[in-house]
Amino acid sequence: PPFLIDGSSLSFRISGGNSEKLRVELHIDGEVVKTATGTNSERMEDVTWNLAASMGKTATIALIDEDDGSWGHLNVDEFWIR
DSSP: OOEEOOSSEEEEEEEEOOBTTEEEEEEETTEEEEEEOOOSEEEEEEEEEEOGGGTTOEEEEEEEEOOOSTTOOEEEEEEEEO
16 A cells, blocks of 8 residues: 655565566655565565655555566565654
8 A cells, every 4th residue: 555755764674586577666656766676595684775855755565576486486574664
């Protein structure tokens, strides 16, 4: 669902496959403005996106999983706006 960007950063954890077909997307005003993918590892990595210039706007997050290869999965956790 859409959410208000009321902080200067968005952080989350990600693991799984490293592929353009596996990604987290941040959409603002209907456009993809940030993406992240895994590193072919099950070890969760921290991602932080600077959103200071987008404060007050409405955003959505999309999890894209279109890969069926050997690392064809995506794991995400702990989304926080700060």
